[in-house]
Amino acid sequence: MDYEYFNSCEMCWGTLGTVRPFSNFRPDRDFIELQAALEKKDTVNLVRILTNRNNAQRQVIAKTFEDITHKDLTTSVKKATTGNLGVLLLELLMPPLEYEAHRLHQATARLGTDEETLMEILCTRSGSQLQEISATYKQLYKKDLEKELKGETSGDFAKLVVALLNKENVAGVVQRDIEFLSASLNGSKADAGPWINILTSRSSDHLSKVFMGLELETGQTVDQTVEKRFTGDIRMGLKILVQCIQSPDVYLAKRLSTMKTPIVQGIMVSHSEEDLLCIRAAFLKLTGTSLYTELQKHFKGDYLQVLLAICRSED
Template sequence: METEAKSQEISLLMSEDMWWGTLGSVRPFPNFRPERDVTVLHTALEKKDVSTTVRILTNRSNAQRRSLAQAYKNFSQKELDASLKKVLSGDLQSLILGLMMIPEQFEAHRLRKAMEGAGTDEETLLEILCTRTPQQLSDIRAAYNQEYKRDLEKDLISETSGDFSKLIVALLKKENGPGIIEQDVASLSEELKNKKPTADIWIKILTTRNPDHLRIVLEKLEFEKGQTVEDALEGHFKGVLSGDLKKGLKTLVRCIQNQYLFLAQRIQTMKAPVVQGVMVAHSEEDLLRVRVAYLQSTGTSLYTALQKQFKGELQQGLLAICRAED
C-alpha cells in the first residue's frame, strides 16, 4: 500500500502544470516525503531557525513546495506563507515567498510590483514580456487577474504612454506566427532609410513572428547594414523616439538574439530584487543556460559572484537555487 501511495504521489508531482525544462538548476528532491519535511519545518519555524527553513524550501521543486504547503496546513492548521512571514524578513522573505508561488503567479507578482508606487520599473516589465512565450503570457494574465482582480493589459496601458505603451501591449499579445524572411528584412531595411522614422513596422514584425525566424531576420539585417541592429536603432531613432520606446525595442532585439545573455546581464546588476526575480523565475526552466551566459560574459561563475555579493541566509538560498560552480 505504501509503495502504491508513493507512486501516486510521484505521479501527481510529475503531472503538475509546470514550465518544466531540462535546463533548470532546481530539480525534484529525491525520496521526497512531505510528512517528514513538515515536522522539521514546523520545528524550525517555531524556533525561528532560519537556516533550516531556507535549506528545506530551496532544495525542493516548486511542485514539492506546494505539496509541502498543503501538508503544513493539515499538520498545523496554519498557512505556510503566514508562518514564513513571521520568521523571515527583507530580501530573504521575498526570495522564499517567491519560491512558494507557482511560476505564472510569481511573474504576475513581479509585474504588479513593477507598476506599484511612484515610478514604473520598465526594465522588469520588458524582461518578463520580452522573454516569455505567448502561452506563458496568457497564463500570467490569468494569474494576474485571479490574484489582483485587475486586468493586466489595462494596468500596463495606465502605467505607460505613447508608442512605448503600443510596444508593451503588442508584447503582451505577441504571436509566434510565420513570416517571409527576405520580405521582413526588406521592410526593416527600408524603414531604416526613412527620413521620418516610425517604430510601427519594428513593433509589428518583432512581436508577431516566431523567435527562430526573427533571429535569421536580424542576422541578415546586420550583415546588410554592417552594424548591430541595436546600433542601427540608436542612430536611426536618435532624438526621435522616447527613451522608453528605444530602450524597449533594443531590449526586445537583445532577447530575440540571445535571451540567456540578456538575463545574465540583468543579474550582473547584483541588485537583490533583480537577481531573485530572474533566478526564481528561471530556476526550473533554463537557469543552467543563464549560468553559462553569465560565465561567458563576465569570466566569473554565477555561483562565485553570488558568494561575493550576498551574505548569510540570503546567500545560502541563492546558492541553493544556483546549485553549482560552473
C-alpha cells in the same frame, strides 16, 4: 501527492534548471522539520528544506502544513523571518504563474514603472505562458493585465508592451520583412510600427535571418541601428527585445551582472527550474566569473545561502 498541481505547471519544468524534484520526498517528514524550524526561528533548516525541494513539492508541503495546523505556511514563514531573506523564501513558495504575475504587479504598482522588468518577463516568456500569466494576474489582483500595462506606459512603448503580451507566431517572408524594417528607417524619424509588428510576431529563427539581411543593408548591427534611430522607452524596449531574440540567456546574464537584489532574486527564482544552467554558462562567458562566486562577493548570511542553493554549484 497533488498531481493536479504537477500537471498544471508545465512552464516551470525543464532539463536545464538548477532546482530539481527532491528524490526522497516525504512531505510528512518535511512538515515536522519545518514546523520545528519555524517555532525556533531556525533559518538554517528553513532554508535547507525550502531550497532542496522544487516548487511543486513546496506546494505539497504548504498544503500538508495547512491541513495539519490549519495555518498558512507563508504567514508562518513571514513571522519567522525578516528582511530580504523573508521576501525571498515567500517568493519561493509562490506557484510559478503566480510569481510571474506578482513580478509584473510589482513592476507597475510602485512609484515609477519598472520598464526593464516588464520587458524582461514579456520578452522571455512565450505567448501561451503570457496568456496563463495574464489569467493568473486577473485572478489575483482583479484587474486586466493589458489595461494595467496600457495605463502605466505610453506611446510606441505601450504598443510594444501590448504586442508582446499578445504575441503569437505569424508566418512571414524574410526578404519582405527586411524591406519593411529598412523602409521604416528612411525618414527623419524612424517608424517603430514595423519593428513592433515584425519582432513580436515572428519566430526567433525567422528573425535571425531578417537581422542578418538588415545588417548587410545597413552596415551595422541591429542593436546599433536601434540605438541610433530610436529614442526613449521604445529604444530601450526594442534593444531588450532584439537581445532576447538573439539570446535570452545572454540578456538575463547581463541583468544578473548588475547584482542588484530585486533583479538577481527575480531572475533566479523565476528561472531556477527552467534554464538557469544556460544563464549560468552565459554569465561565466560574459563576465569571466561564475555566478556562484559573484553572488558571494555581493550578498551574505542566510540570504546568500538561499541564492547559492538556487544557483546550485560552481562552474
